[in-house]
Amino acid sequence: MQDAAYKNLFSHPRMVEDLLRGFAAKGWSDALDFTTLEKVPSEFVSEDLRRRQGDGLWRVRFRDASWLQVLLEFQSTADPYMAVRLLVYAGLLYQDLIRRGELGAGGELPPVLPVVLYNGRSRWKAADEVAKLMAPVGEPLARYQPSLRYFVLDERGHRADDLPRGNLVTALIGFENSRSPEALGRAVSLLPDWLRGSGEPELKRAFLHWALRVVMPSGFGSQDVSLLLPQLEEEPTMLAERAKEWYEEARVQGIEQGIERGRAEERALLCRQAARKFGPATAARLSGLLDGLTAPGQLGEVGDWMIECGTGADLLARAERMVQPSS
Numbered sequence: 001m002q003d004a005a006y007k008n009l010f011s012h013p014r015m016v017e018d019l020l021r022g023f024a025a026k027g028w029s030d031a032l033d034f035t036t037l038e039k040v041p042s043e044f045v046s047e048d049l050r051r052r053q054g055d056g057l058w059r060v061r062f063r064d065a066s067w068l069q070v071l072l073e074f075q076s077t078a079d080p081y082m083a084v085r086l087l088v089y090a091g092l093l094y095q096d097l098i099r100r101g102e103l104g105a106g107g108e109l110p111p112v113l114p115v116v117l118y119n120g121r122s123r124w125k126a127a128d129e130v131a132k133l134m135a136p137v138g139e140p141l142a143r144y145q146p147s148l149r150y151f152v153l154d155e156r157g158h159r160a161d162d163l164p165r166g167n168l169v170t171a172l173i174g175f176e177n178s179r180s181p182e183a184l185g186r187a188v189s190l191l192p193d194w195l196r197g198s199g200e201p202e203l204k205r206a207f208l209h210w211a212l213r214v215v216m217p218s219g220f221g222s223q224d225v226s227l228l229l230p231q232l233e234e235e236p237t238m239l240a241e242r243a244k245e246w247y248e249e250a251r252v253q254g255i256e257q258g259i260e261r262g263r264a265e266e267r268a269l270l271c272r273q274a275a276r277k278f279g280p281a282t283a284a285r286l287s288g289l290l291d292g293l294t295a296p297g298q299l300g301e302v303g304d305w306m307i308e309c310g311t312g313a314d315l316l317a318r319a320e321r322m323v324q325p326s327s
Contacts, residue, residue, distance in 0.1 A: 005209075005210045006055070006074040006117065007055060007074070008209075009172070009207060010055075010056050010072055010074075010117075011039060012202070012206065013037045013038075014168060014200060014203055015169065016039075018167045018168045019153070020034075020060075020070070021034075021164075022163070022169055023151075023153050032060050032063070033061045033063050037059075039057070040058065041057065042057035055073045056071075056072030057069065057093070068110060069111070071086060071113070071114040074116075074117050075118045075120065076120050078120060078125060078126045080126045081126075082127075082150065083127055083128065083130045083132070083148060083149075086148060087146060087148045093112065094109050097109065113151065115150065115151045115152075115153065117155070118152055118155060119155045121156070122156075124152050128149055128150055129147070130146050130149075172210075266299045270299065270302055270303060274306065277312075278312030279312065286302075286315065286319060289316070289319040289323050293322065302315075302318075302322075305318050
């Protein structure tokens with residue numbers, strides 16, 4: 001996962017609120033007062049002065065005025081021991097709160113909600129609580145074992161029809177799961193209505209920047225976000241159609257790049273074979289000639305000559321005639 005892009009996106013309160021309302025706190029988010037949502041430093045310093053950096057830490061008040069701490073982690077690969085990592089972060093967070101005296105009126109520790117956003121290709125299969133990672137123990141000992149469970153949002157595991165409407169995390173998932181120009185166009189066309197009510201121009205810019213430069217194919221990197229932002233708001237249909245064109249252009253470019261990588265590997269193999277059979281001087285001369293061979297089948301023909309030719313001079317002569325055929 002592109003950590004920097006996700007951290008930028010989830011540095012905006014609207015993204016965290018939509019994550020909680022639509023997913024991690026779905027069913028009980030009404031107990032939270034989102035006007036109090038605030039980002040707090042996510043670097044923790046342990047008692048022995050070791051530093052741990054989490055991906056994001058927010059806090060929000062319950063309507064009864066007590067705080068909820070929200071730990072965010074962004075993953076593109078499944079970490080089988082994610083529960084242990086989050087247990088450590090929660091412990092360091094509590095140490096930090098105790099040190100600063102930021103506790104409840106009676107000295108209580110606030111509840112922590114650990115949330116993992118995962119956009120890997122395979123489904124998330126890591127244990128979602130520490131207890132599932134531990135060796136079985138008898139009942140007398142079980143009560144003394146650490147306990148922590150986290151919420152995981154596996155972005156590949158959701159269908160668009162099942163996701164909350166008007167939610168920017170839903171939009172994020174839509175982009176992540178776009179595997180065709182049509183799906184990409186739909187994702188782009190939905191953005192204006194969902195972003196319009198945010199009142200946060202920097203969030204709009206961050207979301208579009210993430211969508212164009214990170215999630216979509218590499219060809220989108222040349223697009224100027226500052227120019228596309230007004231178009232997204234004023235002409236979303238046109239931008240959606242252009243997104244389809246970019247997608248196709250980037251797909252074709254990717255195919256061409258893959259073909260060229262294959263040719264480069266085949267040229268390198270032929271040069272290694274020439275060096276072993278005819279010596280490094282022949283291989284060096286052949287390398288320059290092979291760069292001029294781009295037609296299908298030409299490199300394969302040189303491979304056949306490698307077997308047939310008795311001398312390096314014969315091999316080079318044939319390659320030169322192929323590069324510069326006589327008129």
